[in-house]
Amino acid sequence: xxxxxxxxxxxxxxxxxxxxxxxxxxxxxxxxxxxxxxxxxxxxxxxxxxxxxxxxxxxxxxxxxxxxxxxxxxxxxxxxxxxxxxxxxxxxxxxxxxxxxxxxxxxxxxxxxxxxxxxxxxxxxxxxxxxxxxxxxxxxxxxxxxxxxxxxxxxxxxxxxxxxxxxxxxxxxxxxxxxxxxxxxxxxxxxxxxxxxxxxxxxxxxxxxxxxxxxxxxxxxxxxxxxxxxxxxxxxxxxxxxxxxxxxxxxxxxxxxxx
Numbered sequence: 001x002x003x004x005x006x007x008x009x010x011x012x013x014x015x016x017x018x019x020x021x022x023x024x025x026x027x028x029x030x031x032x033x034x035x036x037x038x039x040x041x042x043x044x045x046x047x048x049x050x051x052x053x054x055x056x057x058x059x060x061x062x063x064x065x066x067x068x069x070x071x072x073x074x075x076x077x078x079x080x081x082x083x084x085x086x087x088x089x090x091x092x093x094x095x096x097x098x099x100x101x102x103x104x105x106x107x108x109x110x111x112x113x114x115x116x117x118x119x120x121x122x123x124x125x126x127x128x129x130x131x132x133x134x135x136x137x138x139x140x141x142x143x144x145x146x147x148x149x150x151x152x153x154x155x156x157x158x159x160x161x162x163x164x165x166x167x168x169x170x171x172x173x174x175x176x177x178x179x180x181x182x183x184x185x186x187x188x189x190x191x192x193x194x195x196x197x198x199x200x201x202x203x204x205x206x207x208x209x210x211x212x213x214x215x216x217x218x219x220x221x222x223x224x225x226x227x228x229x230x231x232x233x234x235x236x237x238x239x240x241x242x243x244x245x246x247x248x249x250x251x252x253x254x255x256x257x258x259x
Contacts (some may be wrong), residue, residue, distance in 0.1 A: 032086075032211050033239050036199040038181045039159075040119035041079040047071030049124035052257070056183040057098065060179040061105045061166040061175025073171040074123060075178075078115060079199050082158040083214055086203040093147040093162070095152035095178045095197045101175035105166040109147045111135040130163040139176050151202065161201075210248050210257055211240060219259035225252050 020209075042054040047063070047070045058077075063070035093109065114128035136149040152160060170176040181197030212220045212228035220228070231237045232245050253256040 012069055015117070022092045033098045033200060033202045034083065034100045035239075036079050036081070036201065037084070037193070037196050038077045038198075038236070038255045039080045040117075041076065041197065042056055042119040043075040043125040043180075044122060044127045045071060046124050046184050052121055052123050052163070054122075054182070056180055057177045058095075058164070058180045059105055059175060059177050060164045060169075060174060061102070062169045063175055063203050072164055072165070073175060074124075074127070074164050074165045074169075076112065076117060076127065076161065077197060078119075078120075079118070079160045080121060080158065081160055081163075082227075084086070084153075086201060088150070088153045088203045090202040091153040092151050093197065094200060095140055095143055096144050096178045096195045097142045097165070098179055098183075101139040101174075101176035103172065104138060104140055105168060105174040105176050106136055106138050107145070107147075107176065108136045108165055108167055109149070110163045110165070111152045115159045115161045117161070127163075128161070130165075134162065136167065145153050149199065152258075159167070211237070211244070212248050212252070217259075220248075220257045221251050221259045225258070 001244055002149045020082070024108065041058060042052065043057075043059045045053060045059075050183075053059075058075035059073040060075050062072050110130040111132045111134055111250060112128050112130050117128050132152075134149055137145045137147055138147060149160075149162070164175075166174050179197065181196050210228075212224050214224050214227065228237070228248065232240055247259070
């Protein structure tokens, strides 16, 4: 076999391999997960109906103090979804009970259609009405709990407001405290985020070619690629796996995702 035919056979083999790799690569580099903390959160208290509680804790449930009912508490959270680009494939709300619940409250999550409330002014008296039921979870320990919020994540809606209450809020002592976005474990720092509520959203990223495509123009420039490589190698992109990193590196260097 002459040199020309050998080179041609190699090129054909490489082309066949690439045809097999590219669909897999497209799937792997387009998928991404994003964690979003509340832009605003606060709780309201029926017993202190005119007071604003923008504190480091959120509360849901019903308080009894030495047998005397102290009323209902509900928590409101607002999230900025403007950074989501693509089709959402899964979405969860995660909250972290502090010290465990009192009783076994069944927390219920509801959609709030109004986004005009503020964490600095919301009270029981002026809180927006809540709408459709989203999900519920029984709290039996101090471990993080997750709610499925797929039904209320709309890629066209840049803001999401939700409310958490207890099913047993009409009587008895069933309540739970959980960290707000103002929670401080002591001394400040990134460790505080461990206790904060957050949305964890998985989406196909069709609006952005990859996590490296920072300006979402569907290609990765040399500057973007170098920033991505630096971020990964220095631990600034903890959600990016080694497989994803290698896929993006391969895609960039072989002209699949590069500008």
